[in-house]
Amino acid sequence: MSQVASLPDIRSPFGTYPAERMVRAAWRLADRHDLSKGLRRRIRALVARFFKGPYDLEAEGLKFRIYPGENYDDRKILAKGRLPERAEHKLLEPHLGEGTVFVDVGANIGSYSIFAAKCGADVLAIEANPQTATKLSFNVKANELDSVRIVNSAVGPREDTMPFFQEPSNCGFATFVEDLTTGEWAGDWTSSFVKMRPLTAIADDQGLTRIDVLKVDVEGFEDRVVLPFLRHAEKSLWPRVILLETNCRPYWSEDCLPELANRAYKITGRTNDNMIFELAA
Structure with missing residues (x-):
């Protein structure tokens, strides 16, 4: 589990916060669009309590420090393992x-x-x-x-x-x-x-x-x-x-x-x- 950061951590080197398997699975669940919007919102709020970020990962060869509890693009990168849009x-x-x-x-x-x-x-x-x-x-x-x-x-x-x-x-x-x-x-x-x-x-x-x-x-x-x-x-x-x-x-x-x-x-x-x-x- 990653620590919760109230302010962005820009001092620690990239790689300090690996996105572990449990983290990825939790955010994939929160991103499931076969669930109703209301249920997805409740799951997302619960997942964000425990796995808010930051996490360091690569998507399509690009590096990002992401905070999925705070941003849609971050959640997409973590849940899908690729860039949004x-x-x-x-x-x-x-x-x-x-x-x-x-x-x-x-x-x-x-x-x-x-x-x-x-x-x-x-x-x-x-x-x-x-x-x-x-x-x-x-x-x-x-x-x-x-x-x-x-x-x-x-x-x-x-x-x-x-x-x-x-x-x-x-x-x-x-x-x-x-x-x-x-x-x-x-x-x-x-x-x-x-x-x-x-x-x-x-x-x-x-x-x-x-x-x-x-x-x-x-x-x-x-x-x-x-x-x-x-x-x-x-x-x-x-x-x-x-x-x-x-x-x-x-x-x-x-x-x-x-x-x-x-x-x-x-x-x-x-x-x-x-x-x-x-x-x-």
Whole structure:
């Protein structure tokens, strides 16, 4: 059994916390989708009491220190022994390679950023949650990646400070959209104020002159990241490819799809939760 960590352990070397067979079996049980959602939630809460993390493991050749009691992506990596959102990775992989620029807005613990860096891309990983950004930084270092820069900031339409809602069982589902904290996703939500910056300002600070692939996964706030960027950035900075999470599309204040179409972006791939757009030549 691993010790419970209230703060991320970024000092102990990777390998300090092996994920033993009992741990993996417990989280596989908690992830069984043939069980009802309510039963799965109760099992997950029980498993999280005893096997919260951290654990160190490799998935698809990539190293992660994970905290499955605190994050959906961590649970998936532990339960499945692979990266989450493999279909999305397969769609992105042809667009990633040596020297490509990948910008990851809502980087979470790095399953996209580290994957892109291993494909040869130069990565700018942007994560609003300070604790999650710390976990991301550890994972980047564990993989000995010099091509990943991390920015701990929220991204939005303007310079601002806004309430950021977080639920302790899934830090990766943190959101600025208060409506998402009720109904289907009701839980033990709390809020804190975080600073927000437009993507154009962050890109300028980081010296970006082009973006080959932009991934945006910010739980219902995607429109307020992408649309202001396209409206204010030089056209030379428009991404060739955009992966946009669309499963929270009903919570957008503006629908991104018509404006992307008007700017010559074509839908070239889709999954249950995301769409891929490519800029016409």
